[in-house]
Amino acid sequence: MRSLEETIAAIATPLGEGGLAVIRLSGPGALAVADACFVAPRKRDKPSSAATHTVHYGRIMLQGRVVDEVLLTVMRAPRTFTREDVVEISCHGGMVAAKAVLDAVLTHGARLAEPGEFTQRAFLNGRLDLAQAEAVADVIHARTELALVVANEQLAGKLSRRISELRDGLMTTLAHIEAHIDFPEEDIAPDTREALLGRLDDGLRFMDELLRTADEGRILRRGIRAAIVGRPNVGKSSLLNQLLGHERAIVSPVPGTTRDTIEETANIRGLPVVFIDTAGLRDAGDAIEQEGIRRSHESVARAELILHVLDGSETLTDEDRRYLDRFAGKKRILVRNKVDQPQQLELPDGITPKPVAVCALSGQGVEALKDAIRDMVWGGEIRAEMLPAMINARHQDALRRARVATERCLTALRENLTLELVAADLRIAVNAVGEVVGQTATEDLLDRIFSQFCIGK
Numbered sequence: 001m002r003s004l005e006e007t008i009a010a011i012a013t014p015l016g017e018g019g020l021a022v023i024r025l026s027g028p029g030a031l032a033v034a035d036a037c038f039v040a041p042r043k044r045d046k047p048s049s050a051a052t053h054t055v056h057y058g059r060i061m062l063q064g065r066v067v068d069e070v071l072l073t074v075m076r077a078p079r080t081f082t083r084e085d086v087v088e089i090s091c092h093g094g095m096v097a098a099k100a101v102l103d104a105v106l107t108h109g110a111r112l113a114e115p116g117e118f119t120q121r122a123f124l125n126g127r128l129d130l131a132q133a134e135a136v137a138d139v140i141h142a143r144t145e146l147a148l149v150v151a152n153e154q155l156a157g158k159l160s161r162r163i164s165e166l167r168d169g170l171m172t173t174l175a176h177i178e179a180h181i182d183f184p185e186e187d188i189a190p191d192t193r194e195a196l197l198g199r200l201d202d203g204l205r206f207m208d209e210l211l212r213t214a215d216e217g218r219i220l221r222r223g224i225r226a227a228i229v230g231r232p233n234v235g236k237s238s239l240l241n242q243l244l245g246h247e248r249a250i251v252s253p254v255p256g257t258t259r260d261t262i263e264e265t266a267n268i269r270g271l272p273v274v275f276i277d278t279a280g281l282r283d284a285g286d287a288i289e290q291e292g293i294r295r296s297h298e299s300v301a302r303a304e305l306i307l308h309v310l311d312g313s314e315t316l317t318d319e320d321r322r323y324l325d326r327f328a329g330k331k332r333i334l335v336r337n338k339v340d341q342p343q344q345l346e347l348p349d350g351i352t353p354k355p356v357a358v359c360a361l362s363g364q365g366v367e368a369l370k371d372a373i374r375d376m377v378w379g380g381e382i383r384a385e386m387l388p389a390m391i392n393a394r395h396q397d398a399l400r401r402a403r404v405a406t407e408r409c410l411t412a413l414r415e416n417l418t419l420e421l422v423a424a425d426l427r428i429a430v431n432a433v434g435e436v437v438g439q440t441a442t443e444d445l446l447d448r449i450f451s452q453f454c455i456g457k
């Protein structure tokens with residue numbers, strides 16, 4: 001791990017042209033670096049003598065040259081994001097200006113920050129725990145407001161509090177068991193044993209409650225993949241455009257127009273849904289079309305939801321039947337398109353679910369289709385205020401290990417095995433739960449998590 005003695009710097013805003021860019025500095029030397037390259041209108045006004053949380057106008061200088069006109073914010077430890085001295089310099093948003101200001105601070109003793117290093121310092125200095133640090137990335141990557149609500153609550157500590165509650169409970173039980181190990185001549189009284197078993201059971205239930213949120217947490221963070229399938233010309237591309245609210249896919253009366261697979265994310269009732277418009281799953285066609293078909297097969301195999309589009313104005317074909325069979329076992333929604341035309345389509349008996357009727361030309365029925373998608377992936381209305389703390393894949397892995405260890409512990413206690421064994425398993429469970437918030441995280445794990453952040457965060 002890198003030394004906290006160093007002062008780090010990075011451009012915190014996206015690269016490219018914009019109104020403003022922000023260069024961020026953090027570390028014990030942040031104010032000294034600012035003193036060395038910032039000149040206020042009154043030369044003796046130095047960042048290091050400024051009051052905390054104040055903003056100052058001036059120029060950034062490098063080798064006697066004015067680099068840019070800026071506003072510089074002084075924030076002294078510990079009331080900062082990293083709990084270190086922090087300086088933020090707002091400069092002009094061009095690529096050259098931001099880069100030149102960064103060069104100036106690097107020349108005067110700061111070092112370029114690694115991805116996620118500011119957040120990592122916030123974690124190492126105890127400002128955030130690991131679950132909260134991960135939430136910082138979730139906030140940045142949130143693709144719907146709902147995802148943002150969940151990320152912000154995790155950042156505020158909602159999940160962390162649940163985890164401490166769970167961990168405290170397990171630690172109390174562990175302390176009890178260890179007390180009995182210290183006095184081996186006394187057997188555990190039957191009612192004490194019952195109490196311990198009850199506590200461990202509570203712990204398991206608590207873990208299960210959190211583990212149940214993994215799927216919804218994954219959907220909110222990563223989105224759900226929904227493939228739009230059906231034979232050529234039924235209106236798949238038209239439907240995609242309706243769901244996205246803009247023209248993305250080429251719509252054409254010529255079958256086989258969509259040669260490549262199109263993927264785009266839409267916000268469906270707060271859920272990020274990645275729609276995949278497939279090139280059709282037929283065999284035949286020229287080399288380019290075959291490649292398109294190969295990709296379609298791939299993305300359909302990875303999709304978690306199928307939207308099977310049927311043309312309501314035509315009778316069912318063998319190809320339609322093949323699609324019906326093929327996706328019978330998958331989570332699917334049947335869409336009867338072209339309801340503006342005289343209807344010919346009749347579905348065989350026993351086909352579920354009931355199709356959603358739409359007209360992809362006018363958009364009629366598309367709102368009902370969005371509801372159907374939400375119901376299929378979420379199960380019920382989504383209200384931000386009802387959302388529980390939601391775990392991510394890493395938390396899920398840690399909690400699963402904690403669950404296995406706790407179950408082993410319960411069995412050992414029931415079967416009267418030695419208390420050392422019971423305690424050993426319980427310690428494993430406590431540590432695994434602690435990983436979620438980083439109480440027991442290895443350096444490798446920390447590096448892996450923070451390296452996924454962007455530079456400047």
Ligand SMILES: Nc1nc2c(ncn2[C@@H]2O[C@H](COP(=O)(O)OP(=O)(O)O)[C@@H](O)[C@H]2O)c(=O)[nH]1
Pocket residue numbers: 230231232233234235236237238239250251252253255256257258337338339340341358359360361362
């Ligand atoms: N009347 C009518 N025509 C539609 C409807 N949806 C699509 N079409 C037309 O059907 C043709 C094929 O549509 P397209 O979206 O390219 O189908 P795809 O091959 O399944 O992607 C185009 O001429 C569309 O304008 C609809 O709801 N009603």
Ligand SMILES: [Mg+2]
Pocket residue numbers: 236237238249250251257258
């Ligand atoms: Mg198409």
